[in-house]
Amino acid sequence: MTTAMSDPGLRTPESGPGLRTPADLAHERPAAPRPVAPRRRRRRAAMATGIAAYLVTFLIVLPILWIALLSFQPSDKILSDPFSFAELTLDNYARAITSLPLLRMYGNTLLIAVVSVTVGTAISFTAAFALTRMVFRRRRAQSATRFYLLAGLAVPVYILLFPVYRLDLALGLFGTYGALILPYVAVSIPFNTLLFTGFLREFPNELEEAAIIDGAGLWRVCTSVVLPLMRPVIATILIFNVVYVFNEFPFASILINDPDMVTVSLAVSRFQGQYTVDYGGMMAAATLVLVPQLVIYALFQRQVIAGMTVGAVKG
Amino acid sequence: MVWISSRWKIVLMLAPALIVFSLFVVYPVLYSLGFSFTKFQGFGTPEFIGLDNYAALGDDPFFWQSLQNTIVILVVSLVLLIPLSFGLALLLRRAIPGGGGLRALVFGPAIIAPILVGLIWVFILDPKIGLLNRVLALFGVAPIQWIGGDTLTPYAVSLVFIWSSVGFAMTIFYAGLQLQPADVLEASALDGATGWQQVRHVTIPMMKETFAIVSILMITNVFKIFELVYMLTGGGPVHRSETLVSYMYFVTFTKQQYGYGMAISVIVTVLGAIVSIGYLLLSRGRRTA
Numbered sequence: 001m002t003t004a005m006s007d008p009g010l011r012t013p014e015s016g017p018g019l020r021t022p023a024d025l026a027h028e029r030p031a032a033p034r035p036v037a038p039r040r041r042r043r044r045a046a047m048a049t050g051i052a053a054y055l056v057t058f059l060i061v062l063p064i065l066w067i068a069l070l071s072f073q074p075s076d077k078i079l080s081d082p083f084s085f086a087e088l089t090l091d092n093y094a095r096a097i098t099s100l101p102l103l104r105m106y107g108n109t110l111l112i113a114v115v116s117v118t119v120g121t122a123i124s125f126t127a128a129f130a131l132t133r134m135v136f137r138r139r140r141a142q143s144a145t146r147f148y149l150l151a152g153l154a155v156p157v158y159i160l161l162f163p164v165y166r167l168d169l170a171l172g173l174f175g176t177y178g179a180l181i182l183p184y185v186a187v188s189i190p191f192n193t194l195l196f197t198g199f200l201r202e203f204p205n206e207l208e209e210a211a212i213i214d215g216a217g218l219w220r221v222c223t224s225v226v227l228p229l230m231r232p233v234i235a236t237i238l239i240f241n242v243v244y245v246f247n248e249f250p251f252a253s254i255l256i257n258d259p260d261m262v263t264v265s266l267a268v269s270r271f272q273g274q275y276t277v278d279y280g281g282m283m284a285a286a287t288l289v290l291v292p293q294l295v296i297y298a299l300f301q302r303q304v305i306a307g308m309t310v311g312a313v314k315g
Numbered sequence: 316m317v318w319i320s321s322r323w324k325i326v327l328m329l330a331p332a333l334i335v336f337s338l339f340v341v342y343p344v345l346y347s348l349g350f351s352f353t354k355f356q357g358f359g360t361p362e363f364i365g366l367d368n369y370a371a372l373g374d375d376p377f378f379w380q381s382l383q384n385t386i387v388i389l390v391v392s393l394v395l396l397i398p399l400s401f402g403l404a405l406l407l408r409r410a411i412p413g414g415g416g417l418r419a420l421v422f423g424p425a426i427i428a429p430i431l432v433g434l435i436w437v438f439i440l441d442p443k444i445g446l447l448n449r450v451l452a453l454f455g456v457a458p459i460q461w462i463g464g465d466t467l468t469p470y471a472v473s474l475v476f477i478w479s480s481v482g483f484a485m486t487i488f489y490a491g492l493q494l495q496p497a498d499v500l501e502a503s504a505l506d507g508a509t510g511w512q513q514v515r516h517v518t519i520p521m522m523k524e525t526f527a528i529v530s531i532l533m534i535t536n537v538f539k540i541f542e543l544v545y546m547l548t549g550g551g552p553v554h555r556s557e558t559l560v561s562y563m564y565f566v567t568f569t570k571q572q573y574g575y576g577m578a579i580s581v582i583v584t585v586l587g588a589i590v591s592i593g594y595l596l597l598s599r600g601r602r603t604a
Contacts, residue, residue, distance in 0.1 A: 050411045056403060057417045060424065060478065063435050066446050070438060082449060127332035134328065135320040145329065152340050154588045156539060158560050159580040162350075162567050163343030186339030189332050205316060218319045218328075247428035249542050254568065265430045269545070272434070279444065286434055290427065297426050301419045304426060309486050 064290065071283035078279045092284035099274070100267065100285055106292075109263045112177055113245040116184035121237055124189050125230075128196030129222060133205060146197060152190030157250060160187070165254050179255045180263075184248070188241050195310070199233045200226075239300070239307030246293070264289055344584070351578040357571050368578035377554040378579065381562035384469040388558065389537045391473040392480075396533055397526065399477065400484035405514065407485070408492050418489065422482035429479070433546025436475045437462075440547065462547045468556030475543050480536065484529050491525035492518070534590050538583060559583050 070078055072088040127149065136142040160183065168179040211225045227234070249265040256266060268289055275282035297304055351368055353361035372378045407418050424432065439446045440461040448458045461471045495518065503517050519526075541560045544550055550557040550565055557565065560583060567576030 046409070049406060049409045053406050053409070053411050053414070053417055056406070057420050060421055060481065063439050063446075063478070064423075067435050067438060079444060082446075123331035123335065126328040130325050130328035133316050134325050135317045136325065137322070145333070149332065149336060152336060154584075154592070155340055155344055156560075156580075156584055156587045158539075158541070158563060159347045159577075159584045160340065160343045161564075162573060162577065162580075163346040164339060166346070167339070167343065182335060183339050186335045189336045189340075193332070208316065212316070212319060218324055221319060243426060247426075247430075249428070249430045249545075250564070265428050268428065268430050268434060269542075272437070272546070279438075282434075283438065286431060289431060293426065293428075294423065297423065298419075301422075305419070305422055305486055308425065309483065309490070 064294075067283050067290070068287050070279065071287040073280055073283075075278055075280035078283075092280035093288070095278070095281045096284035096288055099281065100288065101262070102288065104260065105262055105264045105267045108177075108261055109246060109265075112180055112184065112263065113242050115177070116181045116245055117188070117238060117241045119181070120185040120188035120241060121192060121234065123185070124192030124237075125196055125227075125234075126222070127189070128193050128200060129226065131193070132197050132200040133208065146193070149193045150190055152187070153194065155187075155190075157187055161250055161254050164251070168255060174255070175258060177261070180251060183251055183255070184245055188244070191240070192237050195233055195237055196230075199230060203229070235303060236307045236310050239304055240310070243304070243308060347577040347580055347584075350574050351581045353574045355573040357573060361574065364574070368575050369582075371575065372578060372582070377557065377562060380554060381557040381559050384472075384556060385537070385540075385558045387469040388473045388476065388540060389534065391470060392476050392537055393530060393533060395473070396477045396480060396484060397530060400481050400529070401488050401526075403481065403485045404488035404492055405518075407489065418482075418486070420482075422486055424479045424481075425483040427479070429542035430546060432475060432479050433543045436471075436478075436543070437547060440471050440475075462556070463552065465552075465555060468544075468548050472540065472543050472547065472556070472558070475547070476537065476540060480533060484533065487529050487532075488522070488525060491522050495521060531590060531593060535587060538587050538590070559586075 070082065071092055072090070073082060074087055074089055074091065077084065077087060131142055131146045131149075164183045165174075168174040168182075173179040173182065207229070208221050208225050211221050216224070247265060248263075249269060252263045252266045253269065256262060268286065271282050271285055275285065350361060352363060352365055354364050354367075355361035403421065407414055407421070411417065427435075438444065442448055442458050442460045442463065445461065447461060448456075451459065460467060462468050499517060499521070500513060503513050508516070539560065540558050541564065544556060544558050544561040545564075548556045550561050554562065554565070559579065563576050563579040563583060566572050566579060570576075
């Protein structure tokens with residue numbers, strides 16, 4: 001349908017080719033704004049757009065394919081003759097798997113992501129509920145608090161790195177997972193609050209009032225009435241934050257010192273030093289990190305895209 | 316909802332978020348601001364020196380270089396990224412077999428960790444082992460120093476940034492295109508507008524806001540570029556390819572001139588805040604519209 005609209009050539013009567021007589025066509029021609037494009041040309045144009053779309057997509061995917069290809073090449077081949085496919089090997093993967101603490105990397109990242117995203121979502125939700133549903137004695141205080149949390153949207157993480165490092169040291173958190181979890185929770189609050197309050201504001205509170213009249217307390221209202229209704233927003237927030245934590249590097253590079261606590265990003269940042277000229281090993285390691293991420297993306301593609309772009313669309 | 320709004324309940328609901336946010340976002344911002352007026356090398360007490368750090372930035376060629384690089388990346392990225400992603404959205408809007416799959420693939424780079432994006436592109440751009448020079452060599456082109464040379468790195472960083480963001484921007488444009496009222500397009504088609512005229516005179520004016528949103532998002536993201544530089548060149552040679560943020564990171568954590576580093580980060584924050592305020596004004600205008 002969209003194709004038809006964007007190509008005026010297709011807008012002329014199309015009641016089936018068999019039904020039209022040459023006379024009909026002759027009669028139509030002067031009325032039509034532009035000469036009707038012959039069918040073959042139209043099909044060729046459609047082919048051209050199709051080919052262009054596939055070509056552009058291929059170019060975009062190419063760097064990833066290249067890495068995957070190099071990961072099967074012996075290291076000396078990568079330097080001398082990368083385009084030959086004669087001696088593909090799994091040796092690189094054998095080296096990468098033995099030299100990478102894969103389980104540890106993923107375990108650490110998963111632990112940090114699960115805890116920080118759960119806590120961040122939960123406390124942002126309670127705050128957003130208070131800021132939209134509860135009655136403050138001074139209304140001003142309510143909107144001022146909301147604005148205070150939203151102001152965090154304008155803070156780039158880079159200004160936080162050094163102070164948070166000092167803070168972690170002062171609080172005795174440095175060297176624990178908490179050193180990274182707490183700043184992750186903190187930087188997620190503004191965006192979560194934005195989405196939660198935005199959703200709650202547009203949403204009538206009659207159900208909640210009914211529940212309260214039926215004798216439900218604050219806890220019951222939140223868990224049994226509001227949370228189930230907010231499933232889509234919560235999914236968005238979870239995806240957005242999990243992607244952020246999984247990919248985060250600046251905080252991790254400053255706040256994690258213990259090799260046993262490395263995250264995935266941190267491990268990748270050290271590949272160049274770790275593998276130096278073992279390009280095959282480095283590419284195998286990169287592929288091992290890339291593939292799980294791409295598989296998860298492929299499975300939840302729709303939700304991930306929606307989750308990551310909602311901030312832009314909703315504002 | 317007065318019934319559930321006793322004072323201690325409100326406090327209980329708000330306190331966790333307020334405490335964590337104040338302690339790990341607000342306090343650090345003030346702390347950085349305070350430190351930017353001091354000289355501090357990590358030991359002893361910070362010495363108050365007023366605006367000396369900011370004055371010193373004026374004489375720091377590396378700071379100007381990193382500012383210039385950031386601006387180059389900003390301009391190149393925006394000039395190429397906006398038309399490319401919009402064009403891609405127009406292209407992928409057509410009925411193409413497997414179109415949904417193509418859109419997912421194009422979005423793909425946006426979910427890859429920036430640090431891994433940097434590593435991937437080392438193997439494309441590296442003058443010795445990179446794919447780009449290998450392919451060019453097949454056509455007899457001499458190796459080009461895409462990264463690690465004197466001038467090209469910021470452009471290379473733009474290229475990588477565009478690669479990782481084009482699908483994201485395309486998706487926002489695509490969503491905007493879906494929201495276009497069909498009757499307007501139909502009317503213009505009946506009036507004899509060609510495909511290109513429709514895009515130029517109907518679609519683009521109707522999507523002004525989407526263009527603004529994508530631009531502002533991309534500007535904020537350019538100011539955050541760090542991992543790409545870190546992986547591609549480490550800011551070298553001699554800070555020639557540094558961005559504001561990567562230079563701040565170097566000054567603070569490698570050189571350990573904390574006061575000076577914080578002054579740079581305050582400047583980055585102010586620049587970012589200006590953009591964010593523009594964004595807020597824009598989205599507010601949208602809500603009332």
